[in-house]
Amino acid sequence: MTAITASMVKELRDRTGLAMMECKKALTEAGGDIELAIDNLRKSGQAKAAKKAGNIAADGAITIAQEGNKALLLEVNCQTDFVAKDENFAGFSAKVAAAALAANTTDAAQIAELKLEDGSTVEEARIALVQKIGENIQVRRATIVEGDNLAVYKHGLKIGVVVSFAGDAATGKGLAMHIAAFNPVAVNAEGVSAELLAKEKEIAEAKAIESGKPANIVEKMVTGSVEKYLNEVVLERQQYVIDNDKKVADVLKATGTTVAQFVRFEVGEGIEKKAEMSFADEVAAAQAAAAAQ
Known part of the structure; x- marks a missing residue:
């Protein structure tokens, strides 16, 4: 058997787009023969799936699996x-969510x-689905919410919410719908992270200073801006989606009813999408590539 070197692993990785450990495994199984390793990978569909992995997967769906006092939110792109x-x-997506909940894991590598x-395995099923559908598919993230009372709500395919609460069941369901619509960041002001507050304060200070007002006025402007921000992002301070005459705190x-925790997933959050290339740009890019050869 030929010794597997780092350069061989790199070459196979460059040619297939697979991860380093997968390339090393394929080379080991092929006795160090790179061409045989590629053939084996093509037969298994891994090489084709790896090529699709370069495509940005920013669409997809949120799936929720629930069992007793646990619910798992899963984003598959x-x-x-x-x-x-x-x-x-x-x-x-449903099978992956059920398996992850049963295993009590939210780690993508473990899933x-x-x-x-x-x-x-989930990865084998993912590769088979990529082959069948022809798009990059990725299991992006998952989280588990636990509680004696859970309210679960999905808005279409794109938004999923789980709320752990105590009290009125109808209110719990209404809160899940509210959170889907208004996307709060915390139950109360104390729950808003110091990082978010610092960022908002920095923005408010920059705007206030530009106004040219005296320092004492600037301070009041910053305080007012931060309060306005908290009114917009804190669950208890928001106008209730089902009754706009009331704030969520009034309904609670x-x-x-009290809210212990909530989690809201929306498809594509934080994924940078590439702007689609126009036909003219595509033609120009093809011409440039041909000229460079």
């Missing part, structure tokens, strides 16, 4: 809304190794 609505994609009912008090 694809490239287009069309695939997000595909029954094969939905079936894959990839979980076994599904048919005996395949009236119904004897």
Whole structure:
């Protein structure tokens, strides 16, 4: 058997787009023969899936699995809304969410190794789905929410919310809908992170200083801006989506409901999308590439 060197692993990685450990494994199984390793990878579909991995997957769907006092939110990404609505994609997402909840894990690497009912791993099922659908598909993130009372709400495919609460069940459900619509960052002002507050204060100070007002006025302007921000992002301070005449805090008090925790997932949060290339730009790029050869 030929010794597996770093340069061989690098060459296979460059040619297939697979991760380093996958390339090393493929080379070991092929006895150090790079061409045989590539053939084996093509047969298994891994090489094709790896090429798709370069495509940005910013669309997709949120799936929620619940069992007793636990609920798991899962985001699985694809490239287009069309695939997000595909029954094969939905079936894959549901199976992954159920497996992750059963294993009590939210780590993407661990989820990839979980076994599904048919005996395949999540990663093997993902690769098979990429082959079938022809788009990059990625299991992006997951989180688990626990509590004696859980309210679960999905708004279409793109937004999912789980609320852990105590008190009135109808209010819990209403809160989940509210959170989906208004996207608060914390239950109360004390829950807003110092980082977010510092960033908002910095922005407010820059705007206030530009006004040319005296320092004491600037300070009041900054305080007012931060309060306005808190009114917009704190759950208890927001106008209730079901009754705009009331704030969420009023509804909580009236119904004897308290919120322990909530999690809101929205598809594509934080993923930078590439702007689509126009036909003219595509032609120009092709011409430039041809001229460079």
